[in-house]
Amino acid sequence: MASQTDAVRATYRMARPGPLATLKGTVRDVLSRRRLIQYLVRADLKKHGADTLLGNVWWILDPLLTMLVYVILIAIILRSNREAYPLFIFCAILPWKWFSSTIGAAVTGITTRELIIKQVNFPKIVLPIAITVGGVVSFVFGLVPLLAMLVFIYPSHLSVWLLALPIVAAVQFVLTLALAILASALTVFYRDIGNLAGHLLRLWFYLSPALYGTDQLDKIAKESPSLFSIYELNPFAAVFESYRNLIYYGQAPTWNLLGLVLLESLVLLVVAVLVFRRLEPSFAKIL
């Protein structure tokens, strides 16, 4: 009797699409839900502006205040004597704000949408995508104080290389998107990631050349070259150095390094999408 039922059960099975079909399907889903992504981004921006007294002005103030904290700590207390130090760290603080706030939001991006996920069938991947796209807007707002600083305080650092900023930002976008997709899906299964994310992000920030330059790591590079090459594997080492080349040094970025980061990010993005799609069917059950 049991074997007979098993035979009947075995007759009907849903086919699982292969990796290539999954990727294609995801692209199609996302394109067909452009409008949903647009609404989600706009809703997010609207909320940011509505909650606080100063509203969207915080996008400009936030990176400036973070910069001020580090300037006080490092330039005044620790007596760093790098020229135009505020500009030097702002090149890293601005993109990092974008990255860390995006990952911070992505970690809870799926879990806070529990109700909708249980009511409506839609491609859940639009949630981390909308969060990442929304982050771009705050980054763009942060460019306002950057430009103001360059024009009014440090005009000698101004160069045409500034125009290449979107290229570096595009590389960072791919990297951020991949990690946001991965983080949002995994948090559904392990809520600890939400608690852990803040600490990991802070560690990552200090391990990246944000408050210091790679040139200050000469000692490490000479004494243990292997440790230094591990250090260079950090994609944010290349990303921060690229921003700094464009904004602070007024020169071309290291294209090879930047290209490598782009390649790694694209591979990571493919992996992230496949992992996400594999886990997606369980979201409604686990939430």
Next chain:
Amino acid sequence: MLPAIDVRTLGIRYNLRLTRRNTVNVTFRNLARRRRGPTHFWALRDVTFHVDHGESLAVIGPNGAGKSTLLQVLAGILEPSEGVIAVNGRISSLLTLGAGFDTDLSGRDNILLAGAFMGMDHGEMQGRMGEIIEFADLGQFIDAPIKTYSAGMNARLGFSIATAVQPDVLLLDEVIGTGDATFKSKSRQRVVELMGAAKAIVLVTHDMSWVLDFCNRAILLERGNAVAAGDPTTVVALHEERSAMRRTGGIPDLLPPLDGSGFR
């Protein structure tokens, strides 16, 4: 012609280890306690049925029988762990009501957001905006954030968004009892209209008068199995007999699951 809904040997399995607030801590404890107690739970198993165009099927059964799970599968929210389902045509699901898509946004923004989540065309949603607002009867509150709404207002907005789409296959889950008396009669009328227009309906309810008045077939779910199917009068009678027995503290005999072949 293809049936509107075709379900064969459907099974939905929940992994008890994964459900609910999983942390690394719990995972490690589970690894240590491997193979103790049940690890899986079948919310539905071996369910086979189909709904033709023009039919309306009632799904009845005691609490926890898997009725809502079945609707979630039909709506595409859950994927079958076993078996196959096919739904032909546009689906609208009125699963748990209450708009609450984003409580910080206004009613108007929520209508657009809800439409986008359901995959509706932007122009179509814009076109129905007036109708939705009018039916929900929210007045000026439509431009206030949803978090300021009362529970009744929320339910009205949810109902009017969900019923604004014109579906081929309509899934209804206990939606009939929302709001005050006025809205109740208004929504009952709307549901009757939709049922008239839809090509196929699946209705989950505890209100047997709906089953007898509007459905031409019924299935009885118990413990995740379809145990009876056919004419609504017969199935409802069986269900009421068994419910009466449960109310008086009796435990009715387990009915054997239907196998697919016996089902029309």
